[in-house]
Amino acid sequence: MHVDIGAALGEVAEPGVDEDELDALDERVATAHETIAAGRENGDFGYAALNLPEETDPSVIREAVEPVTDAEYVVTVGIGGSALGAKTVTAALADRPDRHVILDNVDPEHIERTLAALPLEDTAINVVSKSGTTAETLANFLVVRETYEDAGVDWTELTVVTTGESGPLAQLVEEHDLPRLPVPDGVPGRFAALSSVGLVPAAILDLDIEGLLSGAGAAADDLGPSLYDSPAYAYGAVCYALEERGAGVNAVMPYAERLELFAEWFAQLWAESLGKDGRGQTPARALGATDQHSQLQLYRAGPRDKMVTVVRPRERADVPVPETDHDSLSYLSGADLGQLLDAEYDATVASLAQAGRPAVEIELERLDAEGLGELLFAMEAATILVGELADIETFTQPAVEWGKRAARGLLSGEETEETKTVAERPSYRID
Numbered sequence: 063m064h065v066d067i068g069a070a071l072g073e074v075a076e077p078g079v080d081e082d083e084l085d086a087l088d089e090r091v092a093t094a095h096e097t098i099a100a101g102r103e104n105g106d107f108g109y110a111a112l113n114l115p116e117e118t119d120p121s122v123i124r125e126a127v128e129p130v131t132d133a134e135y136v137v138t139v140g141i142g143g144s145a146l147g148a149k150t151v152t153a154a155l156a157d158r159p160d161r162h163v164i165l166d167n168v169d170p171e172h173i174e175r176t177l178a179a180l181p182l183e184d185t186a187i188n189v190v191s192k193s194g195t196t197a198e199t200l201a202n203f204l205v206v207r208e209t210y211e212d213a214g215v216d217w218t219e220l221t222v223v224t225t226g227e228s229g230p231l232a233q234l235v236e237e238h239d240l241p242r243l244p245v246p247d248g249v250p251g252r253f254a255a256l257s258s259v260g261l262v263p264a265a266i267l268d269l270d271i272e273g274l275l276s277g278a279g280a281a282a283d284d285l286g287p288s289l290y291d292s293p294a295y296a297y298g299a300v301c302y303a304l305e306e307r308g309a310g311v312n313a314v315m316p317y318a319e320r321l322e323l324f325a326e327w328f329a330q331l332w333a334e335s336l337g338k339d340g341r342g343q344t345p346a347r348a349l350g351a352t353d354q355h356s357q358l359q360l361y362r363a364g365p366r367d368k369m370v371t372v373v374r375p376r377e378r379a380d381v382p383v384p385e386t387d388h389d390s391l392s393y394l395s396g397a398d399l400g401q402l403l404d405a406e407y408d409a410t411v412a413s414l415a416q417a418g419r420p421a422v423e424i425e426l427e428r429l430d431a432e433g434l435g436e437l438l439f440a441m442e443a444a445t446i447l448v449g450e451l452a453d454i455e456t457f458t459q460p461a462v463e464w465g466k467r468a469a470r471g472l473l474s475g476e477e478t479e480e481t482k483t484v485a486e487r488p489s490y491r492i493d
């Protein structure tokens with residue numbers, strides 16, 4: 063994997079990062095790297111995520127899912143970091159990503175329609191919750207369990223659970239003697255893609271989780287005391303510097319359909335880790351070339367408050383564009399779709415640079431298990447680096463707790479500070 067920061071430099075973009083600023087930042091990267099390395103060495107909370115490439119044992123995951131590997135489908139019941147990593151991996155690597163269905167919301171129509179469409183007797187259930195107490199996950203699991211029971215399908219034969227050792231989900235594991243995979247110690251859910259939290263569906267679909275971990279290990283080996291030698295740190299340092307200069311939005315725009323969900327996974331990682339103390343970039347999700355026809359206008363000619371991150375694999379499938387005798391289409395003659403997509407990528411980066419809008423390019427050798435592992439690990443390392451540079455608490459998410467208490471209070475009917483605030487929330491209805 064390599065990172066190209068050319069379109070983010072001060073002589074090109076405004077906001078832009080000056081090279082002398084990068085040199086000054088590089089000294090801070092060296093210090094941050096020492097902190098990160100020590101945190102990994104001690105297995106400290108959060109930093110332990112960067113040890114997953116060597117800590118995660120794929121054979122343990124494969125053994126746990128062995129009873130359900132004949133299933134045609136797997137439905138993941140989880141939310142946030144307990145679903146996004148898993149769906150990013152199968153979307154990127156599975157020949158048939160439709161075999162992995164995700165229930166990471168409590169929309170009744172969606173749940174009803176999704177379960178009605180699945181051959182339940184041929185669908186494994188992957189329940190994931192680090193805390194084992196998340197309302198959406200538990201509510202969805204109870205609905206899934208009843209749906210299987212009503213259909214006369216023994217859900218206990220089809221279920222794998224990844225959760226901690228306590229909580230309602232762990233009790234359910236005990237009650238029904240279900241296969242349980244532990245969640246990695248000291249790793250927040252959004253950093254747990256390279257563990258059982260993110261790899262169970264991939265193992266059920268028999269994807270190359272070993273290659274994914276090996277690619278992540280290669281990115282781990284690339285971490286060093288200088289951003290000039292480490293693509294992950296270079297990316298994090300440039301994002302930090304651009305945010306300091308006013309780029310409060312980071313539009314992540316992979317030029318590969320199979321990486322569309324990577325932008326969703328990145329959004330949680332970036333927003334929940336770095337959105338603290340009044341700072342943090344808003345991760346916008348986009349897809350190239352599709353969103354050149356929807357958002358590029360804003361990125362190029364809107365406020366100078368954003369940066370764009372484009373991602374692509376160098377290698378692409380070969381799908382030639384058929385010859386045609388229409389003169390107006392002569393430019394397509396002899397081209398293939400990958401060349402067109404790459405031309406659009408190059409044009410987008412140049413267009414942004416020409417308009418003085420900062421962009422950072424991330425290129426993978428190819429989009430395979432190794433390449434994806436490298437990308438996921440690098441983004442996690444970049445996030446942790448930005449947290450060090452911004453001196454924030456990267457690994458917790460206190461701001462989400464208020465909403466959880468309010469929702470629970472509303473459902474239980476008890477009156478709490480939160481439910482009173484909900485009842486008195488500002489309202490100005492226009493009918």
Ligand SMILES: O=P(O)(O)OC[C@H]1O[C@H](O)[C@H](O)[C@@H](O)[C@@H]1O
Pocket residue numbers: 141142143144190191192193194195196199251252334459462
């Ligand atoms: O894995 P769980 O404990 O069910 O948590 C699922 C998600 O919900 C929490 O509220 C946090 O916002 C996320 O960081 C977490 O990934």
